[in-house]
Amino acid sequence: MNPILDILVTGAGPAGIAAAVTAAECGLRAGVVDDNPASGGQIWRSGAHLPAGARRWKARFDAAAVVRFQGWRVIDCPEPGVVRAQRNDAEVASDPAAEDRIDLHYRQLILATGARERFLPFPGWTLPNVMGAGGLDAMVRGGLPIAGKRVVVAGTGPLLLAVATHLAARGAEIVAICEQASLAQMAPLMFQVLRRPGKLWQGASFRWITRKSRCLTRCWPVAAQGDQRLRSVTLQRDRKQWTVDCDYLACGFHLVPSTELAALLGCRLENGFVATDELMQTSAPGIWCAGEPSGIGGVELSLLEGQIAALAAAGKTGAARRLAAQRRGALPFVRALESACRLNPQLRDLARDETIVCRCEDVPLKALRDRTGWRDARLHTRCGMGPCQGRICGGAAEFLFGWHAGSIRPPLFPALVSCFSGPDAALDPATHREAP
Amino acid sequence: MTGVWDVVVIGAGIVGAACARTCAASGLRTAVIDATGIGAGATAAGMGHIVVMDDSPAQLALTRWSQELWRELAAELPREVEFECRGTLWVATGEDEMKEVRRRQPVYASAGVPAEILDSRALAEAEPQLRKGLAGALLVPSDAVLYPPAAAAYLMHEAIRMGAQMLSPQRVVAAGQGRVRLRDGSELSAKRIVNACGTGATDLLPGLPIRRRRGHLVITDRYPGFVRHQLVELGYLKSAHSIASDSTAFNVQPRQTGQLLIGSSREFGAEDTSINHALLRAMVQRAASYLPAIGRLQAIRVWTGFRAATPDKLPLIGPWPGDESLCLATGHEGLGITTSLATGKLIAAEILGEKPGIPAEPYFPARFLGENHSAPVQTLCGEAAHG
Numbered sequence: 001m002n003p004i005l006d007i008l009v010t011g012a013g014p015a016g017i018a019a020a021v022t023a024a025e026c027g028l029r030a031g032v033v034d035d036n037p038a039s040g041g042q043i044w045r046s047g048a049h050l051p052a053g054a055r056r057w058k059a060r061f062d063a064a065a066v067v068r069f070q071g072w073r074v075i076d077c078p079e080p081g082v083v084r085a086q087r088n089d090a091e092v093a094s095d096p097a098a099e100d101r102i103d104l105h106y107r108q109l110i111l112a113t114g115a116r117e118r119f120l121p122f123p124g125w126t127l128p129n130v131m132g133a134g135g136l137d138a139m140v141r142g143g144l145p146i147a148g149k150r151v152v153v154a155g156t157g158p159l160l161l162a163v164a165t166h167l168a169a170r171g172a173e174i175v176a177i178c179e180q181a182s183l184a185q186m187a188p189l190m191f192q193v194l195r196r197p198g199k200l201w202q203g204a205s206f207r208w209i210t211r212k213s214r215c216l217t218r219c220w221p222v223a224a225q226g227d228q229r230l231r232s233v234t235l236q237r238d239r240k241q242w243t244v245d246c247d248y249l250a251c252g253f254h255l256v257p258s259t260e261l262a263a264l265l266g267c268r269l270e271n272g273f274v275a276t277d278e279l280m281q282t283s284a285p286g287i288w289c290a291g292e293p294s295g296i297g298g299v300e301l302s303l304l305e306g307q308i309a310a311l312a313a314a315g316k317t318g319a320a321r322r323l324a325a326q327r328r329g330a331l332p333f334v335r336a337l338e339s340a341c342r343l344n345p346q347l348r349d350l351a352r353d354e355t356i357v358c359r360c361e362d363v364p365l366k367a368l369r370d371r372t373g374w375r376d377a378r379l380h381t382r383c384g385m386g387p388c389q390g391r392i393c394g395g396a397a398e399f400l401f402g403w404h405a406g407s408i409r410p411p412l413f414p415a416l417v418s419c420f421s422g423p424d425a426a427l428d429p430a431t432h433r434e435a436p
Numbered sequence: 437m438t439g440v441w442d443v444v445v446i447g448a449g450i451v452g453a454a455c456a457r458t459c460a461a462s463g464l465r466t467a468v469i470d471a472t473g474i475g476a477g478a479t480a481a482g483m484g485h486i487v488v489m490d491d492s493p494a495q496l497a498l499t500r501w502s503q504e505l506w507r508e509l510a511a512e513l514p515r516e517v518e519f520e521c522r523g524t525l526w527v528a529t530g531e532d533e534m535k536e537v538r539r540r541q542p543v544y545a546s547a548g549v550p551a552e553i554l555d556s557r558a559l560a561e562a563e564p565q566l567r568k569g570l571a572g573a574l575l576v577p578s579d580a581v582l583y584p585p586a587a588a589a590y591l592m593h594e595a596i597r598m599g600a601q602m603l604s605p606q607r608v609v610a611a612g613q614g615r616v617r618l619r620d621g622s623e624l625s626a627k628r629i630v631n632a633c634g635t636g637a638t639d640l641l642p643g644l645p646i647r648r649r650r651g652h653l654v655i656t657d658r659y660p661g662f663v664r665h666q667l668v669e670l671g672y673l674k675s676a677h678s679i680a681s682d683s684t685a686f687n688v689q690p691r692q693t694g695q696l697l698i699g700s701s702r703e704f705g706a707e708d709t710s711i712n713h714a715l716l717r718a719m720v721q722r723a724a725s726y727l728p729a730i731g732r733l734q735a736i737r738v739w740t741g742f743r744a745a746t747p748d749k750l751p752l753i754g755p756w757p758g759d760e761s762l763c764l765a766t767g768h769e770g771l772g773i774t775t776s777l778a779t780g781k782l783i784a785a786e787i788l789g790e791k792p793g794i795p796a797e798p799y800f801p802a803r804f805l806g807e808n809h810s811a812p813v814q815t816l817c818g819e820a821a822h823g
Binding site: 078079224319372375376379380386387389409410411414415416417418419420421 | 720
């Protein structure tokens with residue numbers, strides 16, 4: 001058995017890094033488990049091009065005495081105080097002799113599992129080169145050549161502008177940035193941004209870099225065309241429709257919190273988010289939550305919440321309360337962001353009868369129309385029953401039909417059958433430190 | 437919902453749906469009530485193995501007849517039911533189990549079920565993924581697999597096509613003496629009421645000898661051709677029907693999608709749907725001891741469900757003594773998918789006063805009652821009635 005960690009953090013994005021660093025600096029034995037080989041989560045994935053704040057946190061993370069399990073994906077919690085993780089696919093395939101799984105023992109757990117993009121089905125959304133905005137961004141960071149490529153960025157939320165900016169900086173031609181919300185809907189968010197110089201400066205610089213691109217509100221893609229790959233996208237604004245040629249459609253309709261592990265652990269959810277108190281404690285004793293799963297609020301708030309959770313878990317309640325007061329000040333931004341990203345009901349009409357909603361099991365929209373709920377749909381159409389376990393279609397079904405995901409079943413991600421049997425992998429945590 | 441129904445079936449699992457279908461086909465005015473929807477209980481949790489079992493003559497008669505009914509129905513089943521005549525391989529590990537194979541083969545044959553004895557080499561050819569050195573197997577080619585929720589939906593839609601009505605979601609709070617009361621306070625009158633609520637049957641009849649027996653299943657990603665038949669260890673009967681304790685057995689099913697279902701486990705006393713990791717571990721290890729490569733396949737999901745178990749391993753099908761209006765169709769344990777069709781036939785015959793295809797008495801609920809047929813029964817008035 002591995003030594004018991006005082007605090008285990010699941011996720012090494014900004015919230016997880018802040019939590020782990022804070023816990024370690026409190027003198028606790030802290031560990032982080034994350035499915036990526038490198039720390040940083042979706043937003044701080046790549047070391048280059050990171051803002052100074054991110055570089056400082058990552059440097060503190062590298063200096064802290066945190067036991068790291070990078071490249072391990074949490075798949076189950078077989079008993080109280082234990083999280084089971086499986087080595088991520090690529091490594092399993094390349095080295096069949098390697099241990100597949102590890103059981104991590106903890107006294108307290110901080111969930112920093114982040115969020116993923118929401119996809120909405122429309123005709124052509126399953127074509128190659130139609131991808132998530134964050135997904136394309138990550139691929140470009142991973143080396144996908146984008147210079148000279150024509151990209152339409154569409155959906156909703158501040159991520160669109162951030163992605164467009166990064167792609168433009170890498171030489172992409174941003175054909176259009178289409179935001180589904182109206183200016184009026186975004187006004188409260190802009191008001192909040194105006195009060196926050198950091199965000200204002202960031203937003204302004206993003207827009208400056210993408211100044212040559214059309215930026216349209218109340219605008220969304222209604223169809224993507226192509227055969228082997230994407231050729232063009234039909235956009236709609238008010239009653240007008242037009243078609244633009246492009247190589248990529250980067251499409252994301254804001255974020256869906258990743259709450260599966262929280263649900264499996266029995267933490268109470270509220271409106272799709274993990275319910276916490278002011279000090280980020282969930283309804284389950286000894287389990288805390290930080291970052292997007294407790295409310296979509298961006299990097300700054302995630303950092304704050306990671307610190308609050310770790311301080312509170314470490315028993316430093318006074319310090320945690322001081323930061324909690326700071327967090328309260330950020331909550332109007334969270335609410336403004338939420339209302340700015342509320343999806344226009346017209347987006348429900350984008351998908352046609354034949355449009356695939358569940359890509360794993362090829363379930364078209366028409367098969368779902370008469371179902372009474374998510375479970376009924378799962379049983380009778382297999383929607384959400386494939387390897388992604390509803391992570392992609394679940395967010396769409398929630399918007400299209402108002403269905404909420406039902407009970408969560410292990411494994412949280414597809415895992416080797418042997419992960420449920422065999423002896424515990426006796427691994428020395430020291431050998432699982434990320435190479436500096 | 438006015439007037440008197442000929443039959444009100446409570447429960448739209450595969451058993452209730454099969455009862456509704458045969459009743460509606462006989463021209464009876466039929467209603468079906470379910471608290472959630474079609475096939476959402478044990479029907480959704482099980483494997484969907486159409487299998488002949490010979491634990492007792494009554495079990496053999498019921499499963500054999502049912503298997504035949506499924507094969508007759510096969511041609512009209514829609515594609516999504518995924519009915520496939522895979523056949524069952526009862527795998528024998530050693531010579532002692534081969535003796536059992538040789539004993540069972542004529543039992544099946546005399547019941548009109550073709551069964552073939554495979555030796556070690558023939559078994560290895562039939563299923564190359566099985567570990568080397570197994571003694572052989574009994575092959576029952578007429579056994580089949582299907583996707584239970586879709587099968588239940590098909591039976592229910594057939595019932596509706598023939599005039600049955602479905603009320604769902606509606607929860608029944610009391611049933612008896614020709615009346616069925618719903619939670620919203622409304623009431624239905626029925627000449628006959630069929631309690632087909634699976635493990636929930638005891639909510640309406642607290643005295644019933646039914647216990648919830650939890651099981652685990654694992655489903656994998658798609659590996660077409662990994663195994664070809666439903667594979668069950670010959671010791672399955674022993675472990676499946678040892679009423680006393682928790683048990684696991686090797687039982688793997690190839691789905692039409694290429695996915696594999698890995699089972700099985702049985703435990704009493706578990707009240708929630710959580711996963712018993714110790715039992716799951718034993719179950720997976722058992723599967724890997726027969727199929728060594730199975731550990732390297734990707735599992736997508738593990739779940740649990742509850743079987744409605746009776747003390748003598750036979751279902752409760754037929755009239756409930758003490759209430760002329762009431763029939764039971766429950767207690768099918770792990771054989772509900774297989775025996776649903778025969779259950780429907782038995783219930784329709786009972787209601788119509790006809791002679792069924794097999795003797796119905798072995799399944800009568802009366803077998804569990806004392807001489808005076810007394811058992812506490814929840815009536816509409818909430819009192820205990822005595823027959």
